[in-house]
Amino acid sequence: AQSVAQPEDQVNVAEGNPLTVKCTYSVSGNPYLFWYVQYPNRGLQFLLKYITGDNLVKGSYGFEAEFNKSQTSFHLKKPSALVSDSALYFCAVLITGGATNKLIFGTGTLLAVQP
Amino acid sequence: KAGVTQTPRYLIKTRGQQVTLSCSPISGHRSVSWYQQTPGQGLQFLFEYFSETQRNKGNFPGRFSGRQFSNSRSEMNVSTLELGDSALYLCASSGGSGERLLFFGSGTQLSVL
Numbered sequence: 001a002q003s004v005a006q007p008e009d010q011v012n013v014a015e016g017n018p019l020t021v022k023c024t025y026s027v028s029g030n031p032y033l034f035w036y037v038q039y040p041n042r043g044l045q046f047l048l049k050y051i052t053g054d055n056l057v058k059g060s061y062g063f064e065a066e067f068n069k070s071q072t073s074f075h076l077k078k079p080s081a082l083v084s085d086s087a088l089y090f091c092a093v094l095i096t097g098g099a100t101n102k103l104i105f106g107t108g109t110l111l112a113v114q115p
Numbered sequence: 116k117a118g119v120t121q122t123p124r125y126l127i128k129t130r131g132q133q134v135t136l137s138c139s140p141i142s143g144h145r146s147v148s149w150y151q152q153t154p155g156q157g158l159q160f161l162f163e164y165f166s167e168t169q170r171n172k173g174n175f176p177g178r179f180s181g182r183q184f185s186n187s188r189s190e191m192n193v194s195t196l197e198l199g200d201s202a203l204y205l206c207a208s209s210g211g212s213g214e215r216l217l218f219f220g221s222g223t224q225l226s227v228l
Contacts, residue, residue: 032215034216036219041224042221042222043119043121043205043219043220043221043222044205044207044219045219046216046217046218046219049215049216051215090158092158094215096215100163100165100170100171101146101148101163101171101209101215101217102148102160102163102171102173103148103150103158103160103207103217104160105157105158106157107157108157108158
């Protein structure tokens with residue numbers, strides 16, 4: 001079965017420190033991987049994606065993610081956290097059967113950045 | 116370019132009623148999909164429409180249905196509401212065939228009393 005795992009329910013980090021939000025996946029074939037962020041009472045906002053190419057993907061707001069095929073991971077990183085980065089982060093894999101688009105999401109990781 | 120628009124933003128219904136949620140995709144996008152978000156089950160895929168045809172469906176009971184109009188706007192309907200249907204319902208649009216990025220609306224928060 002195709003799935004995404006986010007092993008940490010919450011990540012706490014001090015402002016200015018680097019942050020990592022972990023994600024591992026299990027899919028057949030080549031994965032299409034995404035990170036989305038959700039602020040309170042809002043929808044999902046796209047951060048970055050990996051389809052093919054360089055393993056290090058740069059996205060919005062200074063975030064980046066590293067695709068590691070051997071470890072089936074796609075961890076989200078940022079060199080210096082901001083209080084405004086505090087939100088719920090979702091990793092997702094796109095299931096592509098034919099032309100369909102279906103995202104399977106991880107359970108989400110709440111990022112709390114302390115001032 | 117306007118984003119994905121969902122209406123209404125909030126809904127309160129009672130058990131047994133039915134509800135219709137609306138989604139207007141980004142202009143030019145032909146694919147619309149729906150997701151349910153709950154604290155217990157997380158984000159789950161409901162269904163996807165492309166050019167007025169449902170091309171994928173998640174594991175939800177038949178009480179959940181949807182449709183897409185010729186202008187790509189979509190509606191989802193939930194009949195005979197249950198308490199467990201209380202959730203944030205998110206709509207996403209994409210360019211369709213070959214487009215690998217989904218853009219989400221702000222959602223409709225449904226509360227069933």
